[in-house]
Amino acid sequence: MRDFSVQPLSPAAIAVRGLSFSYPDGQEALRDVSLEVAAGERVALVGANGAGKSTLLLHLNGVLKGRGDVRVMGHPLLDGHLPQVRRLVGVVFQNPDDQLFSPTVFDDIAFGPIYMGLTEEEVRRRVERALAQVGMAGYEKRMPHRLSLGERKRIAIATVLAMEPAILAIDEPTMGLDPRARRRFMELLRTLPQTIIAATHDLYLARDLFPRMIVMDCGRIAADGPTSEILADGVLLQRHGLEAV
Amino acid sequence: MSIAFPLTDRYRAGDSPLHRLDARVKLLAALAFIFAATLVPAGEWAAFALLALLLVIVVALSRLPPLLVLRRSALALPFLIVALPLLFTKSGEELFSVPVVFWRWQATDAGLTALCSILVKSLLSVAAAVVLTATTPSFDVLKALRGIGVPRILVITVSFMYRYLAVIGEEAARLLRARDCRSVRVDRRGGGSLLWRSRVTGNMVGSLFLRSYERSERVFDAMTARGYDGELRSLAARAPAAGQWALLAAFALLLVGVEVYARL
Numbered sequence: 001m002r003d004f005s006v007q008p009l010s011p012a013a014i015a016v017r018g019l020s021f022s023y024p025d026g027q028e029a030l031r032d033v034s035l036e037v038a039a040g041e042r043v044a045l046v047g048a049n050g051a052g053k054s055t056l057l058l059h060l061n062g063v064l065k066g067r068g069d070v071r072v073m074g075h076p077l078l079d080g081h082l083p084q085v086r087r088l089v090g091v092v093f094q095n096p097d098d099q100l101f102s103p104t105v106f107d108d109i110a111f112g113p114i115y116m117g118l119t120e121e122e123v124r125r126r127v128e129r130a131l132a133q134v135g136m137a138g139y140e141k142r143m144p145h146r147l148s149l150g151e152r153k154r155i156a157i158a159t160v161l162a163m164e165p166a167i168l169a170i171d172e173p174t175m176g177l178d179p180r181a182r183r184r185f186m187e188l189l190r191t192l193p194q195t196i197i198a199a200t201h202d203l204y205l206a207r208d209l210f211p212r213m214i215v216m217d218c219g220r221i222a223a224d225g226p227t228s229e230i231l232a233d234g235v236l237l238q239r240h241g242l243e244a245v
Numbered sequence: 246m247s248i249a250f251p252l253t254d255r256y257r258a259g260d261s262p263l264h265r266l267d268a269r270v271k272l273l274a275a276l277a278f279i280f281a282a283t284l285v286p287a288g289e290w291a292a293f294a295l296l297a298l299l300l301v302i303v304v305a306l307s308r309l310p311p312l313l314v315l316r317r318s319a320l321a322l323p324f325l326i327v328a329l330p331l332l333f334t335k336s337g338e339e340l341f342s343v344p345v346v347f348w349r350w351q352a353t354d355a356g357l358t359a360l361c362s363i364l365v366k367s368l369l370s371v372a373a374a375v376v377l378t379a380t381t382p383s384f385d386v387l388k389a390l391r392g393i394g395v396p397r398i399l400v401i402t403v404s405f406m407y408r409y410l411a412v413i414g415e416e417a418a419r420l421l422r423a424r425d426c427r428s429v430r431v432d433r434r435g436g437g438s439l440l441w442r443s444r445v446t447g448n449m450v451g452s453l454f455l456r457s458y459e460r461s462e463r464v465f466d467a468m469t470a471r472g473y474d475g476e477l478r479s480l481a482a483r484a485p486a487a488g489q490w491a492l493l494a495a496f497a498l499l500l501v502g503v504e505v506y507a508r509l
Contacts, residue, residue: 058466058470061470063466083472083474086470086471086472095463097412097460098466099467101409103387103408111468112472114480115471116472123480145411159471163471
């Protein structure tokens with residue numbers, strides 16, 4: 001059988017250096033962002049709306065391309081490397097209705113594996129395993145628009161887990177979930193072995209699941225350090241449009 | 246948070262022999278039936294009766310409520326209005342006439358035959374499609390379309406449409422509700438001119454289009470993030486069992502028989 005794993009070229013999972021990006025309408029979303037994330041780390045990306053969190057996540061697998069250097073496990077985000085990088089980084093979008101675009105749950109989860117060129121048998125195996133991983137075994141034939149938001153969020157995670165990525169980049173994992181769905185979703189995140197970088201407004205989530213925190217403001221990194229220390233600094237949080245928990 | 250949008254699926258879950266039949270076989274059979282119904286010459290009532298009998302047998306096999314099939318088939322009736330002029334334009338023996346301004350329109354027996362034939366043909370055709378969509382999940386119909394060679398880009402477009410119909414419908418419902426919450430009438434007459442109101446409605450349609458357009462860009466990003474490279478791929482479908490092809494062949498032969506009988 002072919003080996004579909006991608007070899008890491010460096011110990012750092014993510015290395016971003018001097019990344020800047022402007023949207024076509026001229027709005028500057030990222031200004032000279034540099035950060036490094038080690039393999040296995042869990043990082044919360046926090047900041048007010050428009051701080052550049054989502055834009056940064058979309059750079060991690062080359063959906064957006066800014067000026068500067070982005071490397072994922074040593075792979076530069078250049079055209080020749082994009083297929084490998086997209087296999088390494090699973091991006092989970094904020095709104096599952098954007099992420100789940102197929103008529104059935106099976107088709108959606110199979111999408112990534114099919115594009116990886118896996119055999120039909122392997123695709124089916126991966127769909128089954130990804131569904132089991134998010135606690136939704138047996139949902140293959142369901143239609144995404146008939147599921148609850150909590151269920152759609154879990155399926156959205158499954159669509160990237162099926163590609164067996166090393167890194168998960170998740171945009172607003174808990175937004176819009178009721179307390180029970182949120183708790184279950186946090187349990188799911190806790191069990192995943194991947195390196196995770198998540199953009200969130202949910203500082204309780206950050207406190208419970210992410211030992212490291214990066215505060216963004218106006219496209220820049222304003223603070224980067226242990227979550228407990230940043231959350232203890234009420235002045236810093238207020239200055240960047242956040243609130244102490 | 247979400248507003249229920251009544252997207253009624255045409256599919257009726259069941260476990261009849263017809264439900265278990267491969268979607269491609271059903272799709273081809275339905276298409277063959279529609280062709281056969283269309284090709285029967287006008288006024289061949291016995292042939293129409295045979296086709297109707299075939300359909301009744303299929304509906305019985307599908308265990309669908311007959312009333313459901315009839316109700317959904319009524320969709321064909323409004324189109325009959327378009328065929329109404331046939332009643333007066335065919336030459337034949339006069340049945341009755343209608344005075345129209347300076348002259349009289351003459352309804353003929355040939356016209357009546359043509360009109361009734363069109364009615365029967367469209368009812369039979371729509372009923373066949375109704376049975377197909379009621380016994381086959383919509384995404385299976387889509388896959389079957391792909392399976393019989395409809396270009397992938399068309400099938401994918403329809404499948405996106407089906408996927409996002411409910412999402413966009415809900416968005417529209419939210420917009421309408423937000424408008425209703427703010428349209429308070431102080432006296433009997435609502436405020437604003439008709440022009441202003443239609444402009445508001447136009448703005449809402451525009452806003453819905455923009456939202457859908459922006460969503461399509463996010464969906465494209467989500468596809469790109471999972472490796473989409475502009476090429477459309479999917480798992481190859483399994484071929485239906487040989488027995489099902491045989492069944493389809495037998496059905497097609499029956500239809501040919503009806504056509505031959507109609508022309509004897």
